[in-house]
Amino acid sequence: MxxxxxxxxxxxxxxxxxxxxxxxxxxxxxxxxxxxxxxxxxxxxxxxxxxxxxxxxxxxxxxxxxxxxxxxxxxxxxxxxxxxxxxxxxxxxxxxxxxxxxxxxxxxxxxxxxxxxxxxxxxxxxxxxxxxxxxxxxxxxxxxxxxxxxxxxxxxxxxxxxxxxxxxxxxxSVESVLMFALIFMWTPPHFWALALFMRSDYHEAGVPMLTVTHGRRATRVHILVYTVLLAALAVGTGFTAVGGPVYLAVAVVLNALFLLGALRIWRRDETIAEADDYRTEKKFFRLSLYYLFAHFGAIALEATLAPMGLGGW
Amino acid sequence: MSFREEHELHKRRFGRNLGLGLVLVGFVALIFGLTVVKVGEDGFSMQPQTQGEVQD
Known part of the structure; x- marks a missing residue:
């Protein structure tokens, strides 16, 4: 041996x-x-x-x-x-x-x-x-x-x-739950936009993403519905203890842009999306990143300004 | 040929050891800082506050 x-x-x-x-x-x-x-x-x-x-x-x-x-x-x-x-x-x-x-x-x-x-x-x-x-x-x-x-x-x-x-x-407390809810509601439209333009990835991996199980049309509808709910929550948070004028201004502008993006995604079909290489979906995904950072940045700013008597309501 | 020929693997291993070393040094510094802050906090006492009651 x-x-x-x-x-x-x-x-x-x-x-x-x-x-x-x-x-x-x-x-x-x-x-x-x-x-x-x-x-x-x-x-x-x-x-x-x-x-x-x-x-x-x-x-x-x-x-x-x-x-x-x-x-x-x-x-x-x-x-x-x-x-x-x-x-x-x-x-x-x-x-x-x-x-x-x-x-x-x-x-x-x-x-x-x-x-x-x-x-x-x-x-x-x-x-x-x-x-x-x-x-x-x-x-x-x-x-x-x-x-x-x-x-x-x-x-x-x-x-x-x-x-x-x-x-x-x-x-x-309520404030921390609101911050939790903000990210919780933001995640689905953020990832579904990604799933729309990372076309084959999830399909090949067998991950039951909404795009795979319910189709791309349903995913577009879901993005819009979640964005509407998210916008209501995000703007509503502006009137609570963690919000304030700065946060509210940021939330109004960004949610208007986000809603517009979701509306555009909803109105498009695959033929149009493929023709411009998912430009709107990619733009929405990028915006979603700024969206979250800006909202939380505004909450941080309100908290920083509060000791000077400027932040919050 | 030198017996201690430097292989790419050695560089990577050195990088890993150096990284881990720095993380550990940082961790020790953090624990030291935390200890100083916690000990300096109001209400922290090395002596049991109920010492008198215990003796009674």
Whole structure:
């Protein structure tokens, strides 16, 4: 018997670098998490020491990143199929699934415990629930089962401002629920616009996106309906404690533009969309990014101006 | 040929170790900062406040 393979294998050259592990945390999604959590923290009517605030945002971001890594571990099979995701660390062969799982679980536990120690148990419990919701409820269960995956799964992305608020106050209140609702209602039109112009990706991966299960016409109708509901909520929030004149002005302008975009998407059909390479849909998607940042930016501005007697009502 | 030939893998490994090292240093600094803030907070006391009652 011989063991010719012993020690003859070439050294592994595809070992992951620091950047590959960082990419597992979905840095772009993390930007949104950091920003909205920070706004939640700033909007809270309680002052937080900057070091504690920084630590809270960092641990919320790490928790969000951990759920991203666990999502990539679970979805590696469909990430390999979709054009948009095939360069992620696992399908690209830079990180193994086991490494991603261990990395995600360790960071998730670390983030929750550290947030509890730095702030309070309510914030930590909300973070733990968010990770559970994104990984188990959305990634493992809803994403491959129902076309409502984006609607319900959107809740995971909506929790960060609530966690930020809880980190400061130790409670959940109407204001933090409103910020949650804003992201929750924004997510479906944002992702459905993406699904419209990333035509074949979800179909090939077998993900039951609304475009795949109910058709593209129904998706356009859904975008319009959700945008109308979102506009009512976003403008209505302007009259609450987290709103104010600045927020209201931003909300009125952006929601008018967003409604106009949704109306245009609704009026188009596939022939027109294909002819101009989904220009309107892509424009709507880009606007949706500015939309969210501007709304939360305005909430942060109102909170910053409040101590000077300028923000809020 | 040098025995310690630099391979691309070594550079990547060094980058990973350096990154992890910096993260750990940052973490230690953060914990130190948090400790200073928490200890400095009102109501924090190294002595049990009910010491007198316990002795009674």
């Amino acid at each position: 011989s063991d010719a393979s012993l020690n003859t294998a070439a050294p592994r050259t595809d070992e992951a670098g620091f950047g590959d592990f960082f990419a597992l945390l979905k840095p772009r999604v993390m930007t949104l998490v950091v920003f909205t959590a920070l706004v939640g923290l700033l909007a809270a009517p309680v002052s937080v020491h900057p070091v504690v605030g920084f630590a809270a945002i960092l641990f919320i971001a790490v928790g969000g990143g951990a759920s991203g890594a666990l999502n990539m571990w679970w979805d590696a099979d469909i990430d390999r199929v979709m054009k948009r995701t095939r360069n992620r660390p696992i399908p690209a062969g830079k990180v193994t699934g086991d490494e991603a799982f261990a990395f995600g679980m360790t960071l998730a536990g670390f983030a929750v415990v550290m947030l509890a120690l730095a702030t309070n148990f309510v914030a930590a419990a909300l973070l733990a629930f968010t990770i559970f919701f994104y990984v188990v409820i959305y990634s493992m269960w809803l994403k491959r089962w129902t076309p409502q995956n984006i609607v319900i799964g959107g809740a995971a992305g909506a929790f960060p401002p609530m966690i930020g608020w809880a980190a400061a106050t130790g409670t959940v």
